[in-house]
Amino acid sequence: MIHTVELSKQIDNDTFNQILSAYFFHGIKLNNYQTNFICTDFSNQGINKITLCRYDKSGNQESVKQHRTYYSILIILNLAKLVGQNDSRISLYQICGFKEIRDRFRKIMSEITSGDIDLQELCNIESYTTRRIDFCCQFKVGDPQLYIYLLNRGKFPSKGKYCNMGYENSCYIVGGKVEDGKIIRHGSITINIYDKQAEMKAAKNHGKGYTAEDLSKAENVLRVEIQAFRRKTIYLKDTYDYPDRCLKHYLNISLAKELFLGYIKEIAGTADYYTHRTLKSKVDNLSTKEVYKSTRNKMSDVLNELNGNAKNRPTLQEYIGSQSGKERRNLKITLKTMDDNGINPIAIPNKINGKVIKISPPPPLQSVYSLIEDYFASKGSTVPTDDQLDEKHLLEEVMTDDEVEEDFIESMSTIK
Structure with missing residues (x-):
């Protein structure tokens, strides 16, 4: 290739x-x-x-x-x-x-x-x-x-x-x-x-x-x-x-x-893209055996901070940079747990610059990583x-x- x-x-x-x-x-x-x-x-x-x-x-x-x-x-x-x-x-x-x-x-x-x-x-x-x-x-x-x-x-x-x-x-x-x-x-x-x-x-x-x-x-x-x-x-x-x-x-x-x-x-990262609502549901549906409740709460907080405010959505790098040293280390651990469980911290927005986002077929939207995996799995x-x-x-x-x-x-x- x-x-x-x-x-x-x-x-x-x-x-x-x-x-x-x-x-x-x-x-x-x-x-x-x-x-x-x-x-x-x-x-x-x-x-x-x-x-x-x-x-x-x-x-x-x-x-x-x-x-x-x-x-x-x-x-x-x-x-x-x-x-x-x-x-x-x-x-x-x-x-x-x-x-x-x-x-x-x-x-x-x-x-x-x-x-x-x-x-x-x-x-x-x-x-x-x-x-x-x-x-x-x-x-x-x-x-x-x-x-x-x-x-x-x-x-x-x-x-x-x-x-x-x-x-x-x-x-x-x-x-x-x-x-x-x-x-x-x-x-x-x-x-x-x-x-x-x-x-x-x-x-x-x-x-x-x-x-x-x-x-x-x-x-x-x-x-x-x-x-x-x-x-x-x-x-x-x-x-x-x-x-x-x-x-x-x-x-x-x-x-x-x-x-x-x-x-x-x-x-x-590796996780596919979903809407904010679907991502929160995926977090809520994780069992205690998979992820502790305190970690699930942290994951929900990350999703809200990154995707909750439609007028001011920070990039992940900006969000990581806004944390103090200990908080930053803990955040990176949380992000890894999210990726391991197929939860992308970045949600598909409803609109971008006033343009309504329509996805066909409906989400999930394959991540670039998933696209490449499928590419190599084919001939x-x-x-x-x-x-x-x-x-x-x-x-x-x-x-x-x-x-x-x-x-x-x-x-x-x-x-x-």
């Missing part, structure tokens, strides 16, 4: 110049040390972007020779397009095994390198390192905007960010932020949950050529993405004892399931993707010295 991957490979000066001179690349100088040269001529074949990176740094580390220049090639792939399974802008990619991806990559890269025998190593996808991989699933729901509203009121880590990405109430994001319509990530992962049609209609996507049919297929689609960056790919390699960071190791449904369920539980060998990704809206990132040392220097001994 992948819709974007970024691969990297160290190259020498001759290879760098040979590729740079063969096609149109536009240069972006990121700082005094690093310049990227970008080509998007092959996006229709699934190679969305080729970046040639030149890094020239005077270093003090023993492993960095003074004034040494290092070169790499970075490739962003749309796997659905690469293997010819992009029937629409909102299409499902069936996991077909690594062989088809490997063979298709070799064929396209052989065309790009014009069959030059000196460049054939560029055609071997297994010689590349995975720097980023985006796991993704999407769902047809009654109202994606309702999910975003509930998520933004609900559970998320204190370091998480949520914002609208330039289209009103349409995105819930953890591990990143948005500036001028561009996603700026931090840390090892970014989690995006958003209304796909609203994202396609956003001003930042004007000019992508979405048709009425494309927008119709995206109607009521809630998309969930986990973008794993370099540090996360290293962590996964070490955790699962992968011999390297070749893409084939990460194309694993069990791995995707573990990441989705683990992170979504952390940022959004599950599909990945949602579209053929216009947001790479050009991601800021070009400057490599850190650590990245240079790992991605360049340690491999220079293999480059003559």
